[in-house]
Amino acid sequence: MRSMHLRNLRAWVGDGSWKDALWVSDGLLIDHVEAGRTSPVELDLGGRVVTPGLIDAHVHLVMGAQFRRGIDLSSAHCALDMVELLQRACVDLDDDAWLISHGWDETAWPGSAPPTLEDMSLLGPRPIVCWRCDLHAALVNQTLLDRLELPAGSPAHATGLLVEDEAWEVLMPALPQVSPEEVRSALVDCGPWLNAMGITGLRTMEYRRELESMLDPVADNLNLRLAVTMLDRTLPLDLEWIRSRDVGLPTVIGCKAFFDGTLGSRTARLASPYVDRGGLGRWVELALEDQDEAWRDAVVQAGLAPSVHAIGDAAVGRARRVLESVPDDRRATIEHAELVPEDELAALARLRLSVQPVHRAEDARGAKDMLGEHRAGRLLPLRSLQQAGARLAFGTDWPVTQIDPMRTLRAALTGETIDGVAFHSEEAIDNHSALYAMTLGAAEAVSLPGQGGLISGEVADLVVWEGDPLSWDGLSEAPRPALVIVGGTIVFGDPDALA
Template sequence: MKDAKGATTRTITLQHARIWTADPARPFAHSITLRDGNIVALDAKPEGEVIDLGGRWVGPAFIDAHLHLTLGAATLAQCDLSGCSSRAQFESRISAHARALDDAGEHESWLVGFGWNEADWRADAPTRAWLAAAGTRPAVAWRMDQHSCVVNDAALAKLDTTPIEGGEIEREHGIFREQAAWKRVIPAIPTPSLAAKRASLAKACAHLHALGIASVGSMEYLCDIRDVFVPARNALTLRVHATVLDRAWPLDQPPELPQESSDFFRIVGLKSFADGTLGSRTAWMLDPYRDQPNTCGLSMEHTLRGELTAWMRCVQSLGLSPSIHAIGDRAARELLDAMDACADSPAPRFEHAQTLHPRDIPRLAGRFASMQPLHKADDARQALARLGHARIERFFAMRALLAHGARLAFGSDWPIVSPDPLLGIKAAVTGLDLDGRPFATAHSISTREALVAYTRTAAEMLDLPSGILAPGRAGDLVVLDRSPLEIDWTREMPMIDATIVAGRTTYDRASILPSF
C-alpha cells in the first residue's frame, strides 16, 4: 500500500472465502478483487496477488453510525470506572489513577473518570465523598451516559453552582446533570494539547480497526474539527463523517464551517439535544417516571425553546443533515412532529429512539433511526424501575420499527458503551442485558438485520462509499473467523481476524494478509 489514505497500485484477490455482501441483488460470493482501494469484481478470475482466506467469513467492514471519536480517544488515558460493582471498587480505581498521575509527574492535572453506572452496584449514584482518594487535585467522574457527573470538593470550589436552564445541580452531593454538566463542568476541565489530541486520535483509530470498524459517524465540536480532523484529513485510516456538536448559535447566523474534506473526512450534519437519558431520569417522557413520579424528565435546547423545526430547516438549508438526540417518548413525538414539518432531504437522523409510543412507530417509515443496541443491554437493568411493566413495549422497539419500514442504522455512542459491533449485534439478536439476563426479547431482530444496520443502512445514512461489497464500492472489508449468520449468539461470538480499509490492511490479528 502506498499512502496514508490506503490507495494501492496493486490488484489483490481474496479467495476461498465465505463472503456476505449486504447487497440484496447479490448477497453471497466466494472471492473478491480489489484495485486502487476499490472493489472491481466478485467471483471473477483471480487477478494480481491472490490470498487464500481458508474459508473465513468476509463482510463489509463495520460502520459505527454514532460515536464521539475525540471523547472516546480521551478516555483511553482516563480512569475507567465501568463495571464497578461497589463503592470500594470505585474508590480503589480512583486511588490507583491518582497515584498513576502522581507517578507521571502530573500533580496539577484533573483526575477524570468515566463509565460508572449505579446499576452496576444496584444503589444510588456516587457522591463527592467517593472521590476523596483524589486528594486535593480536582476530580470529576462521568456517568456512562455522559449526561451527569460527580465532582470532588476541589473541583466544586472552581465551579459555578447557580441554577441553569435545562440542567440540575445537587451541590451537597457534587452532582451535575445535563446542561449543568456540559456548560459548567466541561469548560472548567483543562483542555489537552493539540499534540496530545492528535496522538489520542491515532490510538482511537487503531482501537476501532481492531474491532472491524472502517467508518464512523462522529459527533464533534468545531474546535476539534478545525484543529485535529481537518489537518489530519489526508492521513486518517478511519473514514470520519462528522456531525457538529456546537449548538449555541442564532438561527439567523449559522456557524461558519470548515470546507476542507477528503475521502476520509467531511462534515455531514449538525446536532441538537431534545432531552437527556433514561438512566439519569432526564429523558423527556409522556408520563412520569415510575421510580420518581414527580418528574417526566427534561426537554432542552431547541426543543425547550420551541425552535426545533426552525433549527432543522436551517440545517437543511446548509445542505446538511439535522441530527437530533431523542430518548424519551415525549421527545420522540416532538421530534417526529418537527420531521413532518421539514423536508425529507438532507435526511434528518433520529438519534437513539429508545422509547416510542406505539402510535408513533409507524411515523418512522422510510426514516433513519440511529440506534445503539448495546444501550439496550445496559439500560435494560433499570428500564423496569424507570418505566414500569406497561411501558416496556416502548423500549428499543427494533423489530416493530423494521416491520413499519424504519431504516435502522447501528452504532455505539462510544465512549458511553463499548464500540465493539459484535457486542452490539449480540445485544440486538439475543435481548440479553449486561448481566446476561433476557429482557424484552420480543424486540430482538435477526443477525442479518443487525449486520445490515451496521453496514448498508449506516452507509446510506452517513453517505459513505462503503456498506456493501459490490464493484465500484470502497474496498472496506472485515474478516471473521466464523460466520456470524450460523452461530448461537447466546453461546459464542466470532472473532475479528482482519480489517481492510480502502484496500489497506489496518488490523490483522491472525496474520492472514502478510503481504497486503
C-alpha cells in the same frame, strides 16, 4: 497492496447473497481482474466469513479519544472497587496532577451508590473527577469541590456528585485545558484500535472549533471513512463555511439539535409521567424555545441533513413531525428514538433512525420501575420497527457507551439487558438484519461509501472474521476480526496467519 484476489471465503454481500471470491483493484471491489494487468496479491482466507467493514453511525470521536486517555472505571463492580481503581491510577501521577476518569455505573452495584466524599478522601489532595458512564453526572473529591462555584443549596456539597448542568456548566469549564496537539495524538492512537474491532467508518458529532483544530489535521492518518454532523446549534446557524471545506477533509453531512434529555436522568420527554419519580421530563434548547422548525429549515436550505436527538416518546413524536417534511434524499435522522409508541411505528418508517442497541440494554435494566410494564416494552422495539419498514442505522454513542461493535450485535440479537437478563426478547432481531444496520444501513443513513455492500464498484472496506457474526447466538464467545481492509489496504491482522 492495492490489488488483491481474496479466495476460499464466504463473503456476505449485504443484500442477502454470498460470494466465494473477491477482487480488489485500486481500493475498489471489481468483478474480476482485467487481462494484461499484473497479477494481484493472492490471499487464501481459509473458508472464513467476510463482511463489509463495520460503520458506527453515532460517535463523539474527539471526546472519545480524550476519554480513552483517562482512567477507565467501567470494570468497577462496587464503590470500593472504584476507589481501588482510582488508588492504583494515582501511583503513576505527580502529587498535584489531576486524576480524570470515566465509566462508572452504580446502577448494578450493591446499594446503587457511588463512593462518598469520605471514600474519595482516601485518595489524597489532588483534584479528582470521575465521569459517570452516561456523561450526565460526575463525582468529584473535596479538593475540587472547594474550587467550584456551586449554588449554596446544591446537594453536591454533601455528595460530590454533580448532575446535568452542574457537570457541564460548572465542572467542565474548570477542567484543565487539553492542548489540541494532545487531542490530535489521542485521535491518531484511536485509528488502529478502532480498525482492530472491524470498524472502517464513523459518523461523528463535533463542534466546528474541535473539528477544524483537532480532527481535520489528522483525519488523513486514520484508516477510517468519516462523516461529520455538527453540534453547533445556536440560531442563526452559520453554515456557509461548510461549502468551502477542502474536499479531502471529512465530509460534513448535517447538523444536530437536542429535543430532550435521557431516560437515566429522567429528562427524556414523555407523553405521560415517569412511574417512579413523576414528571414528564424536559423539552430542551430549540424545542423548548419552539425554534425547532426554524432550525430544520436552515439546515435543509443549506443542503444538509437534520438530525434530532429524541429519546422520550413525546420527543420522538415531535422529532418525527418536524422531520417528515424533509425530502428523503436529505437523509434526516432521529438519534436514539428510544421510546417508540405503537402508533408512531408506521410514520417513523419514513425516516432514518440512528439507534443504539446498547443504550436499550442499559436502560432496560430499570425500565419497568421507571416506565411501568407496558411502556418498558416500547424501549427501542427493533423487531417492531423492522416489521414497520424502518430504516435502521446502528451506533454506540461512544464514549457514552463502549464502542465494541460485538456489544451492539449481542444486544440486538438477544434483546437482553446489559446484565444478561431476558427483556422483551420478542423485539430482538436476526443476524442479517443487525449486521445490515451496522454496515450498509449505517452507511446509507450517514452518506458514507459502502452502501451497496461487497459489490463491484464499491469501496474495498471489509472484515475477515474469526468466528461467524452471521450465525453467532450473541451468547457464546464473540466473533472477532482476523483481518481488516480499508480501501484495499490491510489495516489490521496478519494475512500470513490465516492459512
